[in-house]
Amino acid sequence: xxxxxxxTPDEIAAMRRSGKLLAATFGMIRKMxxxxxxxxDIDAAAxxxxxxxxxxxxxxxxxxxxxxxxxxxxxxxxxxxxxxxxLTEGDLVGIDGGLILDEFHxxxxxxxxxxxxxxxxxxxxxxxxKRALEKGLTKWVPGNRIYDVSRAIQTEAExxxxxxxxxxxxxxxxxxxxxxxxxxxxxxxxxxxEIKEGxxxxxxxxxxxxxxxxxxxxxxxxxxxxxxxxxxxxEHTVAATKDGPRILTLP
Numbered sequence: 001x002x003x004x005x006x007x008t009p010d011e012i013a014a015m016r017r018s019g020k021l022l023a024a025t026f027g028m029i030r031k032m033x034x035x036x037x038x039x040x041d042i043d044a045a046a047x048x049x050x051x052x053x054x055x056x057x058x059x060x061x062x063x064x065x066x067x068x069x070x071x072x073x074x075x076x077x078x079x080x081x082x083x084x085x086x087l088t089e090g091d092l093v094g095i096d097g098g099l100i101l102d103e104f105h106x107x108x109x110x111x112x113x114x115x116x117x118x119x120x121x122x123x124x125x126x127x128x129x130k131r132a133l134e135k136g137l138t139k140w141v142p143g144n145r146i147y148d149v150s151r152a153i154q155t156e157a158e159x160x161x162x163x164x165x166x167x168x169x170x171x172x173x174x175x176x177x178x179x180x181x182x183x184x185x186x187x188x189x190x191x192x193x194e195i196k197e198g199x200x201x202x203x204x205x206x207x208x209x210x211x212x213x214x215x216x217x218x219x220x221x222x223x224x225x226x227x228x229x230x231x232x233x234x235e236h237t238v239a240a241t242k243d244g245p246r247i248l249t250l251p
Contacts, residue, residue, distance in 0.1 A: 004172035004181035006198035011104070012239045012246065015174070015200060018055070018101040019237050019248030022108055025049050025097060027251060029069075033112045035089045039071040042095070043082035050099045058098035058105050058177050065221065070096040070109075077165055077206050077214055077223040077231040078109075089115030092122055094233040096204075098177060105177045107202040108249040109235035121209065122230060125162060129207040129232040132156040132164075132185075136203050139195075140238045140245040146183055146192035153205045154186040163212035165231075168223065170203045173237055186212075195240050200248070204235035 007015065028049050032042050047068040050057050057068040065081075072080030072094040080094075087093060096109035111126055118126065135152040149170075157164045164185040172179025181193070185205045208214075210229030217224060225231050237248045 004179050004199050004201070005174055006196060007174060007200055007239065008198065011174070012198070012200070012241070012248070014102055015104045015106065015237065015239065016246070016248045018099060018104045019106040019108070020251070021050070021053055021055055021101055022097060022099050022106040023249050023251040024053075025099065026095075026108065026110060029095060029097075030112075033087065033093070033114065035087055035115050037087050039082035039085050039087070042071065043067050043069045046097060055099045055101040058100050058107070062177065068097065070094075072096075072222070072231070072233070074230055075225045075228045077208070077225060078168060078233055079221045079223050081219060081221055087114045092118075092126070092230055092232065094231070096233065096235065103175055105173050105175070106237050106249055107173055107177065107235060108237060109204060109233050111232045111234060124160060125207065125209055125230060125232045128157060128160045128162055129205055130234050132205040132207060133203060133234045133236065136205065137236060137238050137245050137247060140201065140203065140240050142195055142197045142240050142242065144195045146195065147187050149203060150184045150187045150192070157205065157207045162207045162209060165206040165208060165214055166212050167214050168206060170201055170235075173200055173202045197240055197242055199240045200237065202235055202237050204233065206231060206233045
């Protein structure tokens, strides 16, 4: 597995500024997430907010991707392209976004239940995914290994009877959106690199109610569960510091 570029304290501070703006973007997004709102309107608002604050959307144009956000509904795991589909009561919607501020990328995702209190099984899926992310983040400390993060995520998800997507992984991040480092959400065979002070990553469990297997739709972007089951996604950008994990995309 490849290495990640180690960041200096000043570079981590710059990434924190990027992450703080992305967190603010999601604060704006949360106010829009309600039944009847079109995905493309949330996307347009996010692009305007990011640009108005002196940053650039990092997804827009990346390998030809046509939007600022990925907005994924229900069985869509990730990379859903925002269109005129309206958020509808009962939807589980994952929103993933990233931006570049002063050369540095930040990346985060949240999942939302549309319309009141989620039914028990969706509520359990959402809480489990969020807990899996939190447990993974606690392992992002110097001296641990990448697969310590993977194990924490996989164990939490599978303990509740859910599965973690294996075809997609978390990643290193910095001056490029995807640095040459992978953070799987399950433990593959073999060993993994040691986490070192200054390593930064976007950790992002994608947890399915059914099988871990996925497929890609004809748009060549949208990833869906192979069995049509619900999927949930949460993500934060984090730095390994001598004082422990520093989450860079908190408000």
